[in-house]
Amino acid sequence: MSRPPIQAAGGVVWRPGDDAAVEVAVIHRPRYDDWSLPKGKLAPGESHLEGAIREVHEETGYRVRPGRSLGEVRYLKSSRGASREKVVHYWAMRAIGGGFSPNREVDELRWLPIDAARDQITRVLDREVLERFAQRPAMTGSVLLLRHASAGSRAKWNGDDRLRPLDAAGEEQAEELVRLLSRFEVDEILSADYVRCVETVRPLSESIGVPAKKTPLLSEDGFSGREEEAVELLRNLGRPGSAAVACSQGGVIDELVERLAADDGVGVDEPLHLKKGGVWALSFDDRKLVDAERLPPPPISGSGESETG
DSSP: OOOOOEEEEEEEEEEEOGGGOEEEEEEEETTTTEEEOOEEEOOTTOOHHHHHHHHHHHHHOEEEEEEEEEEEEEEEEEETTEEEEEEEEEEEEEEEEEOOOOOSSOSEEEEEEHHHHHHHOOOHHHHHHHHHHHTSOSOOEEEEEEEOOOOOOGGGOOSOGGGOOOOHHHHHHHHHHHHHHHTTOOOEEEEESSHHHHHHHHHHHHHHTOOEEEEGGGSHHHHTTOHHHHHHHHHHHOOTTOEEEEEEOHHHHHHHHHHHHHHHTOOOOSOOOOOTTOEEEEEEETTEEEEEEEEOOOOOSOOOOOOOO
16 A cells, blocks of 8 residues: 655745735755755644744744645655655745854855845756745735534534534634644734624634624624625735734535636635634735635544534
8 A cells, every 4th residue: 555645735935025016935955966946744633834934944043924735736755765745835935034044954055046046056846836936926815714513413402503612622623723824924803793703703813813804794694695795805905014803604605605706717625614613814906805814723632523614
């Protein structure tokens, strides 16, 4: 039986250069004597995005704000006479702090304009990723469309469904989501006016000091008949350089992503439906959707939750 692919992640790390140009970071690895984009293998249980942020920081010393997904590359990794497929997922990442110091894996970092970086990079696949980055403006807006965390079963709740709270597993998820969502430097939080949605974003709101605003447009009741208004809400949230969280319900999220993707010609992975606590990371350029990347929910103790509502 073939072994599963090695999972890895990295980023195109960028910063504003002179005359509004963009510079990207390329690194020299003495072990391979090559110039590459920062990347590395995931730790056990680590998500691709978390792994990308960690590896970029370890290799470059920079703290970053993730932007749009740049897809993946695949190749065969040879070691000790055997070959195994390796899959590397990439994101655009703006450097927001820190600085480089030579380390065991990387002895030099250069900030270069895109054309110079393309010439400097050794491997064809890394140049392909850089080309994906260069095809759109570096500065996009992020909308993290979040499905509320675990809240038990709608069928077993006897009261007003709008008042159904998170269960113990959902409370754990909400706390764990803080680490992931705060990576985006969130500056606005919206929530459907349902208790389970409000409770999902409360830990994030308290952690980063950004108040959560309630809107009926993101709830099943308020969304029906106002679908285009809700789509416009997300487009307005996706301002260049900003990041917003919008917490909603499963069916609403499915239709919002479907409408945006169809209107703007963006391919998205099926099925659209998120598990509770899952996120669609939507990237916008001039109010137009340019990428939609699914981020899995944080792992929690076995919840046995229902996937309704």
